[in-house]
Amino acid sequence: MTNIHNLTRTTDDVVIVGGGLAGLFCALKLAPRPVTLISAAPLGQGASSAWAQGGIAAAVAEGDSPESHAADTVAVGGGLVDEAVALGIAREAGLRIHDLLAYGVPFDRDLEGKLAVGREAAHSARRIVHVRGDGAGAAIIAALSEAVRRTPSIRVIEGLAAEALLTEDGAVTGLQLREVANAAARPTFLASRAIVLATGGIGHLYAATTNPVEAGGSGLAIAARAGAVIADPEFVQFHPTAIMVGRDPAPLATEALRGEGATLINGNGERFMLARHPLAELAPRDIVARGVFAEVAAGHGAFLDARQALGARFAEKFPTVHASCIAAGIDPSTQAIPIAPAAHYHMGGIAVDARGRSSIDGLWAGGEVSSTGAHGANRLASNSLLEAVVYATRIADDIAGCAIPSPARLSDGLVTPPGGTADAAAVKRLRAIMSSRVGVARDGEGLAEAVRHLGALEREATSGALRNMATAALLVAAAAWARRESRGAHFRSDHPVEVASRAQRTMTTLAAAREVAENLTEHSRPRAAQPMIA
Structure with a gap:
């Protein structure tokens, strides 16, 4: 572990910004190549991927296929999904699941020892692999964080946020960084000719969100200010079932609950999604989110009701959601859960090609900060973690084949306003x-x-x-x-x-x-x- 104040100003390492799934996985895939991984929060914290409850979509069950998975992805994407990208990701899913197993991720298995798979909205088959029902994100990040700490070629630096991307003649030259705990401190400049942004999404730009405070769009902003092409920024997915108990960020009630039969009702006890879509509660997320929004806006209120579908089995099947409810004074086995839509995932981001390359030489992007064309106008449930590991692998493979020049030492020229806490x-x-x-x-x-x-x-x-x-x-x-x-x-x-x-x-x-x-x-x-x- 490298102390902030001992950070060298010039590195021949690949620099990865972000300690979520894409950043950790890419760093591991690059080993034994030297990598400097910069994380604003302590490793394993502050990443939206750690909070993911649904799991990872992968056609690993008998009778399912990558082609079917890709078709479902295209069907919900509003006509904007790059079909070749969707199919390529679906075909790599099995390999990446096995990678995660090798890193120690304890995916759920059935009685025969096979990977257990569940169903979520708009999937035509049961293909979501979980960990303890609703703990996939936390388990994956914990396993990968431990693997990163054990890997000697990865230098981890915690407590620094990327404030600006430095470029020259259309290519990256380094980063301007600042201490998260001391915004008034002088910035740190790190020179590098190979930078991977894996900084996550933009959910915390919204008053109601399921994302951590670190998801404030910093990676998107610094790339855009450096001149990067940005793709599809208008497409923001709102999760329809954020638990409304006055917390910021709002706890999430995973979509898998509806996959197990939970229903959506208003304050009068009426199932309002039946009249909105043939799939009712299992309709695509944008449709369900608008249905919930309409009920709340009309003053009817909206609730997730798992009393009949799960009842006393709730705590065992979905311990994370159960704990959030109990902490707020709600017993979900006997009470309906108050919900509302909340900003959850950004389909837009830094435009990247099939290798994860941005429009700026030497800059790659992976995970939610990027936009690959896989999600179109509306992300299919549990495709985001899959996309993150697929593109992290592709980025690592691409960098491995690149001849990257050594960086020059940077000047101390500020490219953003002086430090200080945001008003x-x-x-x-x-x-x-x-x-x-x-x-x-x-x-x-x-x-x-x-x-x-x-x-x-x-x-x-x-x-x-x-x-x-x-x-x-x-x-x-x-x-x-x-x-x-x-x-x-x-x-x-x-x-x-x-x-x-x-x-x-x-x-x-x-x-x-x-x-x-x-x-x-x-x-x-x-x-x-x-x-x-x-």
Whole structure:
């Protein structure tokens, strides 16, 4: 373990930013090549993947196939899934599951010793591998963290956050880093010509989220400011069954509960999803999230009811959810669980190719910070962990075949505002705007308001942390404003149907998002009165 203050300024190592599934797995796959892994939180903490309850989708059961898995992925993706990418990931699933087993992940098995598989929404077969029902994410991260600590070629540095990506002539040269526990400290500069961003998603840009505080879009922001192409930022998945007990982040009630027969009811005890989709509670997540949102917005309330489906078996089958409920004074075996949609997963991110390469030379991205084309406009349940390990492996293989030049020593030139703690009131306002204007249901007027506010905040932010949040949020809001249709997780009440001509992925840049903000701001300024013409 390397102390922050002993960090060398120049390294020939591959630098991986992020201690979640993609970062850990990539570091292990690169061994014995030297790797420096930088994690803002202590290893194994602060990663959304550690909180994943559902598991990993993989066609490992008899009668299932990668082709069927890929077809299900395409079917829910709103016409935007790259079919070749989806099929490639599905075909690599079995190999990556065996890798995880080799690293010590204790996946559940049936009485015959085979991998036990469950079903989740919009899957046509039982193909989700779990750990103790709802503990897959935590178990995977624990096993991989231990494996990383045992690997001598991996140098782990905890407590530093990437504040800026440094580039020259379209290629990465290093990172500007700052201590998480001391935002006023001088930044640290680390030179490297091979950087992998695995910093996670953007969920904490929203007031209601299932993601940890570290999921504030920092990786997306620093890549965008360096000029990287950003793909599909408007597509944010809202998990329909976050447990509403006043906690931030909100605890999650896994989709697997509905796979086991739990139902969704309103305050009157009515199953409201029956009238919304033939699959009812097992409909695609975007449809279920809008159904729950509508009940809550109408004042009816929404609840997950597992009393008949599980009853006394709840604690044994889903111990993580059970513990969250009990801590909040709810006994899910005898009471319905209050729920609401919450920001959960970002289908958008840094645009990468089949090898995980971004548009910037020497920069790779994996996990939720990237956008591979696998998810389209709406992610299929439990595909995210699979995508993370598949692309972590591909990135490691690609780097292994690259001749990477040694880096030059960097200057101490700041590329972000001076350090300091992000203004709490500004962060709260940003998160409130994202939830109310760029949330489950959107419209042009609300999106324009969000873009104007976020554009101003991005220009005027006085701390690097706040600026990164504003940058990531602006990318999402500007792309959502520009997509005047509803598709997958992106629903606009003023454009409620899909437009066939818009069945293409968004490819954008921060410069384009800033231009949208400037145009909307100019349009909203008061103009001189014009003479009225009769």
